[in-house]
Amino acid sequence: MQTVKMVISGAVNAGKTEFIKAISEIEVVSTERRATDDTKLIKKETTVAMDFGRIAIADDLVLHLFGTPGQKRFDFMWEILSEGMLGLVILVDSTRPETFRETNRIIDFFVSYRDTPYVIAANKQDRPNAWSPDELRLALRQPPHVKVLPCVASDRESVKNVLLELLYVIQERSED
Amino acid sequence: MALVGNIRDFGLSDFLYLVDRGYKTGGLHLSHGEETALLFFERGKLVMAARKPEDQHPDLLVRLGILNEAQLAQARASLANRDNGTTLTDVIIEENLAAKEQFQGALQSFTEEAVYGLFGWPEGEFLFEQNQRPAREAPVIPTPISVDHLIMEGVRRIDEWGRIKDRIPSTDMVVRFLDQPGERAKGVKLAAEEWRVFARINGRDTLAEIARKTNLSEFDVCRIVYGFLTAGLVEVMRQPRPLPVKGGATVADPPRVKRSLVNRIINRIKGM
Numbered sequence: 001m002q003t004v005k006m007v008i009s010g011a012v013n014a015g016k017t018e019f020i021k022a023i024s025e026i027e028v029v030s031t032e033r034r035a036t037d038d039t040k041l042i043k044k045e046t047t048v049a050m051d052f053g054r055i056a057i058a059d060d061l062v063l064h065l066f067g068t069p070g071q072k073r074f075d076f077m078w079e080i081l082s083e084g085m086l087g088l089v090i091l092v093d094s095t096r097p098e099t100f101r102e103t104n105r106i107i108d109f110f111v112s113y114r115d116t117p118y119v120i121a122a123n124k125q126d127r128p129n130a131w132s133p134d135e136l137r138l139a140l141r142q143p144p145h146v147k148v149l150p151c152v153a154s155d156r157e158s159v160k161n162v163l164l165e166l167l168y169v170i171q172e173r174s175e176d
Numbered sequence: 177m178a179l180v181g182n183i184r185d186f187g188l189s190d191f192l193y194l195v196d197r198g199y200k201t202g203g204l205h206l207s208h209g210e211e212t213a214l215l216f217f218e219r220g221k222l223v224m225a226a227r228k229p230e231d232q233h234p235d236l237l238v239r240l241g242i243l244n245e246a247q248l249a250q251a252r253a254s255l256a257n258r259d260n261g262t263t264l265t266d267v268i269i270e271e272n273l274a275a276k277e278q279f280q281g282a283l284q285s286f287t288e289e290a291v292y293g294l295f296g297w298p299e300g301e302f303l304f305e306q307n308q309r310p311a312r313e314a315p316v317i318p319t320p321i322s323v324d325h326l327i328m329e330g331v332r333r334i335d336e337w338g339r340i341k342d343r344i345p346s347t348d349m350v351v352r353f354l355d356q357p358g359e360r361a362k363g364v365k366l367a368a369e370e371w372r373v374f375a376r377i378n379g380r381d382t383l384a385e386i387a388r389k390t391n392l393s394e395f396d397v398c399r400i401v402y403g404f405l406t407a408g409l410v411e412v413m414r415q416p417r418p419l420p421v422k423g424g425a426t427v428a429d430p431p432r433v434k435r436s437l438v439n440r441i442i443n444r445i446k447g448m
């Protein structure tokens with residue numbers, strides 16, 4: 001059995017748990033706990049360890065989705081999660097510009113030292129005052145070749161689309 | 177839809193960059209304690225900035241010595257007979273009530289100063305109402321002001337590390353020119369000190385090395401480079417890490433994946 005891995009990251013409350021839930025075939029083993037650091041100012045429950053989702057591709061192949069934990073003190077997990085990943089989805093809460101800098105820090109962490117295929121999902125597009133993908137591209141200073149996609153993490157079709165767009169990026173770089 | 181936030185988290189220079197690159201039209205409403213400001217942009221360029229409600233009023237043109245009372249009255253009377261697409265500024269120019277250069281010059285300095293003051297705000301709520309335009313009678317600038325010019329000058333007035341550190345986390349980073357700074361590079365005017373730094377950018381030297389070679393403090397170099405970054409002229413990168421080599425490929429290379437594997441995943445997700 002071969003397993004491949006994708007990582008879903010983003011600032012606290014971006015919608016990582018929601019995203020994985022929308023597409024995973026198994027109950028997401030997300031360890032929601034009460035937040036203990038600054039996160040608790042934003043929300044009561046945050047993802048402490050990480051999220052995990054699974055999609056069986058065939059009898060011999062499984063795709064694992066790992067969501068990074070929200071709180072800063074778990075940043076050491078990122079290194080471990082990113083090892084050998086196929087690609088990365090960066091989720092952004094499009095209604096909260098105060099998280100854009102943190103988002104850049106996350107992109108920088110995953111992308112600056114290795115050439116990881118990634119896409120940015122402009123999440124919560126269903127909410128009023130969501131910044132559009134074009135606006136987010138400028139706000140996050142992403143070059144034109146990086147895909148910034150509209151997303152509603154609770155909507156399975158939307159999540160599928162984001163994963164497919166990431167897979168097309170990976171496909172371009174794959175070998176015969 | 178409106179874009180809302182706080183300039184503490186998403187700085188004014190970041191916002192101006194967004195307006196410029198996104199060719200945005202609309203009104204930016206800012207408030208900080210008792211103070212407020214209202215800026216209008218037309219396709220990415222600044223056409224008006226008011227720090228006080230009375231600065232949105234045509235009387236401003238008299239206060240700035242661009243028109244006298246009689247000329248203003250004449251302009252307003254003509255405007256009343258014109259279609260909705262015509263502004264007071266159009267009328268003043270067309271009827272030669274003020275010389276265009278003088279009109280532009282006086283209003284431009286006033287507007288720029290109003291904006292520069294905003295860079296000193298440590299925080300403030302902003303709301304950008306897309307496609308909102310000034311009133312027809314409002315004192316808008318005849319030739320809109322390019323925003324990158326404002327960004328450079330505004331950033332010159334920033335002196336806090338915090339904001340700079342966000343974009344330049346370490347002085348070990350290397351500065352290089354963007355491959356395609358495009359037309360923008362032409363509009364930017366640099367001060368002498370900035371030229372010294374500019375001339376040292378070679379894609380190899382770190383910020384610390386540039387500071388040493390220019391005899392400027394690291395802080396000054398970072399502040400100046402921050403301005404270049406914000407204006408979209410350069411980028412800063414980490415130095416490539418020396419990597420152990422494994423069979424020709426560096427460890428940092430992502431694993432090469434087989435196209436057939438990717439295609440299988442794509443087909444499966446499409447079918448979900």
Ligand SMILES: Nc1nc2c(ncn2[C@@H]2O[C@H](COP(=O)(O)OP(=O)(O)OP(=O)(O)O)[C@@H](O)[C@H]2O)c(=O)[nH]1
Binds near residue numbers: 151
């Ligand atoms: N309207 C809307 N709400 C969303 C969307 N995605 C997530 N949410 C909500 O946003 C909140 C945060 O979502 P989570 O999935 O918990 O975010 P997270 O990234 O896992 O958060 P942490 O684990 O704490 O970092 C929840 O209340 C979700 O229901 C979306 O696309 N639209």
Ligand SMILES: [Mg+2]
Binds near residue numbers: 047
């Ligand atoms: Mg979560």
